[in-house]
Amino acid sequence: MREQLENVLAEVEKVITGKREVIEKILTAMLADGHILLDDVPGVGKTTLALALSRVVGLSFRRVQFTPDVLPSDLTGFSMYNRESGNFVYQPGALNGVNLLLADEINRAASKTQSALLEAMEERQVTVDGQTYDLKSPFLVIATENNVGTAGTQFLPYAQMDRFLVRLSLGYPDYEAQMEMLRNRQGRNPMDEVRCVLTGNELKELQREVRSVTVKDAILDYITRLTMASREHEAVEVGISPRGALFIDRMAKAKAFVEGRDYVTGADIQAVFGDVCAHRVLLKESAGETSVIRVLEDLLKKTENPDRRGLFAGMKTGLKKC
Amino acid sequence: MLKRWIGFGVWLLFAACLYFFENNTGTRVVLLCSLLLPFVPVLRKAFFSPDETPEDEPRESLTVRMFTRPEPEETGEIRRYVPGDPVRRIHWKLSAKKDDLLVRETAAGEGVAPGVIPSAAKDLPSGVIPSAAKDLSVNSLQKKRITAVLVAGIIFCVLLLLFLPAAAQSMQGLLNRVFSASEAVNSYRYPRFAVPEGQSVLPAALLLLCAFALLLGIMAVRGSRPMALGIMAACVLFQVYFGLAFPSWVNILLCALFAGWMLRRPVRRKDLAACGVFLLLVTLLTAVFLPGVHADTEAASEKVRDRLTQMAQQITGTVPETPAGETETRHIHTRSLENGDREAETEQEFRLVTVEEEQISMPHWVNWVKMILLLLLSVLLVVLPFTPFLLLNARKKKAWEIRKAFSSEDVSEGIRAIFRQVVLWLEAVCPGSGNHLFREWAGMLPKDMPEGYADRFARCAADFEEAAYSNHPMPEEKRRNALELLKETETALWNISNRKQRFYLKYWMCLRE
Numbered sequence A: 001m002r003e004q005l006e007n008v009l010a011e012v013e014k015v016i017t018g019k020r021e022v023i024e025k026i027l028t029a030m031l032a033d034g035h036i037l038l039d040d041v042p043g044v045g046k047t048t049l050a051l052a053l054s055r056v057v058g059l060s061f062r063r064v065q066f067t068p069d070v071l072p073s074d075l076t077g078f079s080m081y082n083r084e085s086g087n088f089v090y091q092p093g094a095l096n097g098v099n100l101l102l103a104d105e106i107n108r109a110a111s112k113t114q115s116a117l118l119e120a121m122e123e124r125q126v127t128v129d130g131q132t133y134d135l136k137s138p139f140l141v142i143a144t145e146n147n148v149g150t151a152g153t154q155f156l157p158y159a160q161m162d163r164f165l166v167r168l169s170l171g172y173p174d175y176e177a178q179m180e181m182l183r184n185r186q187g188r189n190p191m192d193e194v195r196c197v198l199t200g201n202e203l204k205e206l207q208r209e210v211r212s213v214t215v216k217d218a219i220l221d222y223i224t225r226l227t228m229a230s231r232e233h234e235a236v237e238v239g240i241s242p243r244g245a246l247f248i249d250r251m252a253k254a255k256a257f258v259e260g261r262d263y264v265t266g267a268d269i270q271a272v273f274g275d276v277c278a279h280r281v282l283l284k285e286s287a288g289e290t291s292v293i294r295v296l297e298d299l300l301k302k303t304e305n306p307d308r309r310g311l312f313a314g315m316k317t318g319l320k321k322c
Numbered sequence B: 001m002l003k004r005w006i007g008f009g010v011w012l013l014f015a016a017c018l019y020f021f022e023n024n025t026g027t028r029v030v031l032l033c034s035l036l037l038p039f040v041p042v043l044r045k046a047f048f049s050p051d052e053t054p055e056d057e058p059r060e061s062l063t064v065r066m067f068t069r070p071e072p073e074e075t076g077e078i079r080r081y082v083p084g085d086p087v088r089r090i091h092w093k094l095s096a097k098k099d100d101l102l103v104r105e106t107a108a109g110e111g112v113a114p115g116v117i118p119s120a121a122k123d124l125p126s127g128v129i130p131s132a133a134k135d136l137s138v139n140s141l142q143k144k145r146i147t148a149v150l151v152a153g154i155i156f157c158v159l160l161l162l163f164l165p166a167a168a169q170s171m172q173g174l175l176n177r178v179f180s181a182s183e184a185v186n187s188y189r190y191p192r193f194a195v196p197e198g199q200s201v202l203p204a205a206l207l208l209l210c211a212f213a214l215l216l217g218i219m220a221v222r223g224s225r226p227m228a229l230g231i232m233a234a235c236v237l238f239q240v241y242f243g244l245a246f247p248s249w250v251n252i253l254l255c256a257l258f259a260g261w262m263l264r265r266p267v268r269r270k271d272l273a274a275c276g277v278f279l280l281l282v283t284l285l286t287a288v289f290l291p292g293v294h295a296d297t298e299a300a301s302e303k304v305r306d307r308l309t310q311m312a313q314q315i316t317g318t319v320p321e322t323p324a325g326e327t328e329t330r331h332i333h334t335r336s337l338e339n340g341d342r343e344a345e346t347e348q349e350f351r352l353v354t355v356e357e358e359q360i361s362m363p364h365w366v367n368w369v370k371m372i373l374l375l376l377l378s379v380l381l382v383v384l385p386f387t388p389f390l391l392l393n394a395r396k397k398k399a400w401e402i403r404k405a406f407s408s409e410d411v412s413e414g415i416r417a418i419f420r421q422v423v424l425w426l427e428a429v430c431p432g433s434g435n436h437l438f439r440e441w442a443g444m445l446p447k448d449m450p451e452g453y454a455d456r457f458a459r460c461a462a463d464f465e466e467a468a469y470s471n472h473p474m475p476e477e478k479r480r481n482a483l484e485l486l487k488e489t490e491t492a493l494w495n496i497s498n499r500k501q502r503f504y505l506k507y508w509m510c511l512r513e
Helices: A003-015 A020-031 A046-057 A072-076 A111-123 A158-162 A175-184 A202-209 A216-230 A241-259 A266-277 A292-302 A306-312 B001-019 B025-046 B092-098 B117-123 B129-164 B163-186 B202-222 B225-242 B248-262 B269-289 B295-315 B328-336 B342-360 B365-406 B411-429 B438-444 B453-469 B476-496 B499-508
Strands: A035-041 A061-065 A077-082 A087-092 A100-104 A125-128 A131-134 A139-144 A164-166 A234-236 B073-082 B102-106
Touching: A003 A216, A020 A035, A020 A046, A020 A164, A020 A202, A046 A061, A046 A100, A061 A241, A072 A077, A072 A111, A077 A125, A077 B295, A087 A131, A111 A125, A111 A139, A111 A158, A131 B163, A158 B342, A164 A175, A164 A202, A164 A266, A175 B295, A175 B328, A202 A241, A216 A266, A216 A292, A216 A306, A216 B453, A241 A266, A266 A292, A266 A306, A266 B163, A266 B411, A266 B453, A306 B411, B025 B202, B073 B476, B092 B102, B117 B295, B163 B202, B202 B225, B225 B248, B248 B269, B365 B411, B411 B438, B411 B453, B411 B476, B438 B453, B453 B476, B476 B499
Parallel strands: A035 A139, A035 A164, A061 A100, A100 A139
Antiparallel strands: A077 A087, A125 A131, B073 B102
């Protein structure tokens, strides 16, 4: 892995212990210029993590606590009549002038508020009263949601879900990690010790490099077959969208980049497939107990991987058991 | 090439016609045998032997070598040109293909011009000339002399049979005996030669045997294939013409004899094996597919033929005395004779019987069907025994093409091809990788592989990924690594596989040690 990324990880790990894998994934998603949805119970450090990341990467950070009262204009800004000048003046919202937005408990807000994020997340701009304002670049949204079904939550609309690059969950720390965490916080705040090791511009530079990672047709073919298979799977109501396929590609590129390669392999696809697609697949009611993760594993198992397909295209290899 | 195939096609047609017109088991055995004969020498070629690289085998290895005689001393091996080799021996076609001069190997005394040695052999004291060269010169000289003597012997025998009165009469007696033998089993009538009573057939038989033996002698010396075929054809013609069939085993023995002659000299063990397999096949096929003529059909048509003869005789008015114990038809017939209007009645009956005969002897289209079926059968018989060998040959060629890809100019292409081969071989012996990525498969290799193999495999898998999914120029060194891994895989797999797997590896996957 690159030294820069190692440094970022090391700094973040000062605050969040024992979660290297998830942090790596989040970093990967950031490199892929995608938004992250953290789905977990309260109190496992989602906000802390986002804060730490913003500090390490030197991004301007803002946090919005979503409640049923938050309105779209709080996010996008609004125009107010200025009596002295006699015209409307745009008052920037939470989204303007920020690199990293933490949308806390996003699934507690009303649908209209959530929808306000759609344009910002996809086009990286907001439009108020016919006037379009560009957002700061890079612009990342890290949203957290409490598990669906806990009091006062509602489903995120499918269109909203589809805009997140990955959905991750932190999970509880293990014994060692929690001991470490408690020890670290005796009389000091590890957040204060976090240094900025990567500037926003450097991040943009890295993102540009990620975009230039090679993806051969064999890999694109694999992605296409996977997504198409998801749409035809018997337990699936809504399969992976073409946007999902694009995101798999982007995330896999970033993954390859993080691992120090400039080409994507089948393993990269398999590694990111679950995180990128789990929140894009809706199961049928008849699917019963089957979980989305199970379905995705099934897809990976049944879709011929690019290694095999590249080598043995159009021939029987005579698989044998002995 | 085309000529050979046309020749073979004509031969097939001829065989089909013979089969159609003459329909007894012995003939069929001989016909079948001779049908397959041209292919016998091909069998050896078709066997895959790992020490011969397919590159060195010209494409004609699977062609019908009918009506061609190989140069007696040629062994069919091909090697690189060494200064001093006779220009004559250069295999121009292959040389052009390989861009390297290649010569046909000779059995003994390679590079020795046959025309020079005999005189030299005379001049030099014995022991000076290498024994191989001496053998060669003596062989070819002696062969010619022996052949000349034998041919003279045959001509002498034939002349005796034709012109020496005693021998000629004895021959006629022999022919008369053959005629009687034929008449005993068939309904043919032959005009007899006027031969004095008590004429011995021994002289003619001895002379014929003698001529035949001399003929066999020529074949033994020269190994001439057209001649073997000719003799086979003569045997067939004899049996067909006289309607006399040798017992099947005699025919099969004959066939074995001739098959032996058809082999290339010097005879190799593999040739003999191929020959044996061929004979076994022929025997089995004839036993299964060509049982004898149905006795009851024969009897029925015989009966009708008798009645027809009688009818015809009655119409012409030359009714012979009815012998006692005539068939029932005969009684009906005589009764109708007493009722007057004799001519009409008989005509009608004649027509009836003709219809009856036609019903027994089946409609005409059946013959065409028979003909087509026979052609199909013969083609099938010719093709079937060789399918495995053809398949093997195809595999061999394919394996060679794969190998060619290893040294492709594009290094990543080469690495892909090599790694593909590694995986193929691993899958041939161990459970397949299923739908796992190859880098994951490093953890699932068979236990008996040498130490550190899994690591090397994993490294190579990473190289493979780089070759397959990146645009990097690959260093030559990685190709060498891959080749080493391939070699190691081959050895390791060969060591851990059992007999069955080795067979599969060797013949189907074309694995070389």
